[in-house]
Amino acid sequence: MATHQQTQPPSDFPALADENSQIPEATKPANEVQQATIAQDPPTSVFKNSEPIREDQIQNAIKFLSHPRVRGSPVIHRRSFLERKGLTKEEIDEAFRRVPDPPPSSQTTVTTSQDGQQAVSTVQPQAMQPVVAAPAPLIVTPQAAFLSRFRWYHAILAVGVLAASGAGTAVFIKRSLIPRFKSWVQRIMLEEETDPLKKADAKPSLAEEAVAAAKAASAAASDVARVSQEMMITKNGERKYFEDLTHLLGVQVQEMKSLSNNIRKLEGQSNNIPKIYSADQEVYNGSVTTARKPYTNGSNVDYDTRSARSASPPAAPADSSAPPHPKSYMDIMSMIQRGEKPSNIREINDMPPNPNQPLSDPRIAPKSKPWDYGQAPQDESSNGQWWQQKNPRSTDFGYETTTAARFTANQNETSTMEPAAFQRQRSWVPPQPPPVAMAEAAEAIRRPKPQAKIDQEAAASDGQSGVSDELQKITKFSESGGDGSGGIKIAEIQEETEQQHISQEGN
Amino acid sequence: MPVFKAPFNGYSVKFSPFYESRLAVATAQNFGILGNGRIHVLELAPGAPGVTESVAYDTADAVYDVCWSESHDSVLIAAIGDGSVKIYDTALPPPSNPIRSFQEHAREVQSLDYNPTRRDSFLTSSWDDTVKLWAMDRPASVRTFKEHVYCVYQAVWNPKHGDVFASASGDCTVRIWDVREPGSTMIIPGHEYEILSCDWNKYDDCILATSSVDKTVKIWDVRSYRVPLAVLNGHGYAVRKVKFSPHRRSLIASCSYDMTVCLWDYMVEDALVGRYDHHTEFAVGIDMSVLVEGLMASTGWDELVYVWQQGMDPRAS
Numbered sequence: 141m142a143t144h145q146q147t148q149p150p151s152d153f154p155a156l157a158d159e160n161s162q163i164p165e166a167t168k169p170a171n172e173v174q175q176a177t178i179a180q181d182p183p184t185s186v187f188k189n190s191e192p193i194r195e196d197q198i199q200n201a202i203k204f205l206s207h208p209r210v211r212g213s214p215v216i217h218r219r220s221f222l223e224r225k226g227l228t229k230e231e232i233d234e235a236f237r238r239v240p241d242p243p244p245s246s247q248t249t250v251t252t253s254q255d256g257q258q259a260v261s262t263v264q265p266q267a268m269q270p271v272v273a274a275p276a277p278l279i280v281t282p283q284a285a286f287l288s289r290f291r292w293y294h295a296i297l298a299v300g301v302l303a304a305s306g307a308g309t310a311v312f313i314k315r316s317l318i319p320r321f322k323s324w325v326q327r328i329m330l331e332e333e334t335d336p337l338k339k340a341d342a343k344p345s346l347a348e349e350a351v352a353a354a355k356a357a358s359a360a361a362s363d364v365a366r367v368s369q370e371m372m373i374t375k376n377g378e379r380k381y382f383e384d385l386t387h388l389l390g391v392q393v394q395e396m397k398s399l400s401n402n403i404r405k406l407e408g409q410s411n412n413i414p415k416i417y418s419a420d421q422e423v424y425n426g427s428v429t430t431a432r433k434p435y436t437n438g439s440n441v442d443y444d445t446r447s448a449r450s451a452s453p454p455a456a457p458a459d460s461s462a463p464p465h466p467k468s469y470m471d472i473m474s475m476i477q478r479g480e481k482p483s484n485i486r487e488i489n490d491m492p493p494n495p496n497q498p499l500s501d502p503r504i505a506p507k508s509k510p511w512d513y514g515q516a517p518q519d520e521s522s523n524g525q526w527w528q529q530k531n532p533r534s535t536d537f538g539y540e541t542t543t544a545a546r547f548t549a550n551q552n553e554t555s556t557m558e559p560a561a562f563q564r565q566r567s568w569v570p571p572q573p574p575p576v577a578m579a580e581a582a583e584a585i586r587r588p589k590p591q592a593k594i595d596q597e598a599a600a601s602d603g604q605s606g607v608s609d610e611l612q613k614i615t616k617f618s619e620s621g622g623d624g625s626g627g628i629k630i631a632e633i634q635e636e637t638e639q640q641h642i643s644q645e646g647n
Numbered sequence: 648m649p650v651f652k653a654p655f656n657g658y659s660v661k662f663s664p665f666y667e668s669r670l671a672v673a674t675a676q677n678f679g680i681l682g683n684g685r686i687h688v689l690e691l692a693p694g695a696p697g698v699t700e701s702v703a704y705d706t707a708d709a710v711y712d713v714c715w716s717e718s719h720d721s722v723l724i725a726a727i728g729d730g731s732v733k734i735y736d737t738a739l740p741p742p743s744n745p746i747r748s749f750q751e752h753a754r755e756v757q758s759l760d761y762n763p764t765r766r767d768s769f770l771t772s773s774w775d776d777t778v779k780l781w782a783m784d785r786p787a788s789v790r791t792f793k794e795h796v797y798c799v800y801q802a803v804w805n806p807k808h809g810d811v812f813a814s815a816s817g818d819c820t821v822r823i824w825d826v827r828e829p830g831s832t833m834i835i836p837g838h839e840y841e842i843l844s845c846d847w848n849k850y851d852d853c854i855l856a857t858s859s860v861d862k863t864v865k866i867w868d869v870r871s872y873r874v875p876l877a878v879l880n881g882h883g884y885a886v887r888k889v890k891f892s893p894h895r896r897s898l899i900a901s902c903s904y905d906m907t908v909c910l911w912d913y914m915v916e917d918a919l920v921g922r923y924d925h926h927t928e929f930a931v932g933i934d935m936s937v938l939v940e941g942l943m944a945s946t947g948w949d950e951l952v953y954v955w956q957q958g959m960d961p962r963a964s
Contacts, residue, residue, distance in 0.1 A: 185825065473680065497736075
């Protein structure tokens with residue numbers, strides 16, 4: 141059954157786009173007629189979400205959006221993450237509504253999202269290589285950068301304070317404890333000298349005292365040792381952290397340098413490339429994001445750094461091996477990286493010589509698609525030209541020219557001879573269309589079709605009486621077609637007419 | 648089976664919806680990294696060599712996709728790596744071509760699809776994360792659909808609903824759109840990795856196939872899109888293109904970086920029903936003829952275009 145075709149001229153598009161209606165069954169008379177007859181466009185389109193909003197998903201989304209790290213990321217990345225987790229648009233909007241106002245850094249995303257998105261979002265999971273973790277902090281918004289700077293400053297301060305306190309404690313211990321110890325020992329010695337008699341009695345007590353004192357001293361010493369050790373460890377930890385940060389920073393700086401080098405190289409050689417590139421130069425140069433695509437593609441680091449055309453065809457997930465690229469592909473990639481241009485590129489002017497050149501008139505009317513009739517044809521194949529194995533005609537083109545002659549000469553004979561054969565041979569010809577139950581309705585629906593669509597619909601709706609009209613149209617076609625290519629249409633129409641003949645004669 | 652050797656690496660092949668023996672091929676120099684491009688219009692002929700070039704158009708930048716108009720039998724449209732969309736009319740002499748060049752996309756235009764029901768408009772999808780809607784008679788795009796956050800690798804019209812289309816993107820989602828709506832109407836997070844291609848079932852307007860870098864092809868029903876209807880495993884590397892047969896309800900063709908073209912029937916337990924390994928480099932373009940049942944064509948980075956009948960060996964002579 142013929143479906144809705146060409147009921148609206150292109151000028152309807154802006155009108156439709158401007159309409160802010162959420163209802164797909166926007167009230168257009170043509171559509172309503174279509175819906176009534178076709179019943180393929182139910183009032184709620186199947187292409188919209190009809191699921192209710194899931195509260196648990198929204199709760200998860202709110203938790204995600206409230207996370208401090210997420211707060212610092214661009215809004216578009218947050219949306220993308222939630223979409224990839226399976227949330228619908230409504231759920232995402234609701235979650236955004238419920239989370240308190242995002243930090244001011246998110247406003248930058250409105251502009252950044254325009255000129256090629258930022259690098260990998262900080263919240264994107266497994267698809268990234270470890271290398272990405274390095275550039276991510278750098279490309280983070282200014283506020284986050286400010287925060288991290290703050291932390292380094294803090295770290296330095298903390299390290300300094302700890303070192304100072306450790307040193308001070310050590311000095312203090314040296315100064316205070318040791319004299320105390322010394323004086324204590326001296327006292328004991330003195331007591332020993334001045335009171336040898338007491339020694340006998342005092343000895344056990346002295347010994348006990350000495351033991352106790354020694355114990356206390358050792359305990360104190362061990363405490364001191366422990367404390368100083370802990371301080372050293374924390375100092376080392378801080379220092380390690382600090383070193384890690386500086387190392388990462390160094391890596392980022394290096395990558396930035398290499399990227400800018402490549403950009404400069406290509407800027408240099410871009411003078412040789414035709415003007416058409418010039419519009420894109422700003423985009424290529426201006427965006428740091430040329431690196432992002434290869435990273436998330438999981439492809440080799442080798443062709444990550446090219447910025448002429450950053451994304452090679454997406455290669456493979458990060459965890460499996462990339463498909464083996466042809467050797468010459470790698471050669472060209474390395475050439476580009478080195479800044480050389482392949483020598484086989486020509487300057488070509490491919491702009492239209494006459495931008496207002498009208499399109500030439502179509503010689504053939506558009507053909508209906510095999511699926512327009514709702515059934516998959518299951519025709520048997522028979523041998524013929526290799527690519528027309530299902531069509532037993534000897535050649536395609538020969539048939540076209542002879543058909544026209546045959547048709548005008550003795551249409552009836554040809555037609556009645558092999559209608560069934562036609563049906564079998566032409567695999568893309570649909571099975572018999574259903575009999576027209578209400579001819580008036582069918583005509584009314586199909587009436588506003590433009591000239592180009594008169595073929596099958598006209599054949600079906602006209603029925604027996606319209607055969608003469610058919611003939612006139614067909615002869616018009618053959619006149620305008622001129623060469624044999626019009627013949628296909630002629631045969632089609634003839635076929636349709638024949639089927640109608642058969643179906644109606646048989647009744 | 649005819650083979651055509653192009654000077655550049657093949658990127659896409661499309662049969663004409665008007666002429667059974669005509670097809671167009673999009674090619675790019677230096678694997679599409681940097682260089683010129685060329686569009687070939689080929690004619691299948693009886694006898695050797697089987698396929699001849701009837702006309703070729705050179706472009707300054709790589710041609711990533713080509714598609715035939717459904718309203719004019721001689722018109723074809725090309726997606727160019729410099730972001731332009733060019734229209735060619737094969738009925739005019741070659742020096743008059745191209746007849747239009749639209750420069751709107753900010754980055755490479757990756758794919759084209761002509762509306763098969765309305766026949767008056769077409770979509771382009773680009774690495775600038777947008778999909779644009781164009782009409783043949785307008786000097787500028789009618790609409791821009793900007794929601795994806797990464798390259799949109801393909802946008803395909805629904806074969807039954809002339810206002811609905813699907814887009815597959817590197818942000819791992821497929822979006823369903825309706826041109827009457829302001830934004831996308833459905834978001835399907837189909838794969839964990841980039842989704843390179845999608846196509847609608849021609850006989851069941853709610854069924855969609857997607858192919859991804861994760862080497863699988865998944866079949867979805869948009870009415871219950873949380874779980875795929877089927878997951879087709881069998882390719883060894885990323886699946887670059889997927890296409891539903893215009894003649895059989897559940898038959899799918901796919902081509903992959905593992906250099907093979909596979910045929911699947913997703914309704915069947917053992918879904919892989921055919922495998923062709925004729926290419927010697929990445930197979931990146933595939934098409935099934937609407938006019939001749941069983942006729943298929945494929946192209947790849949090995950600069951070859953094969954046209955063959957299902958069930959036969961593409962390399963047979």
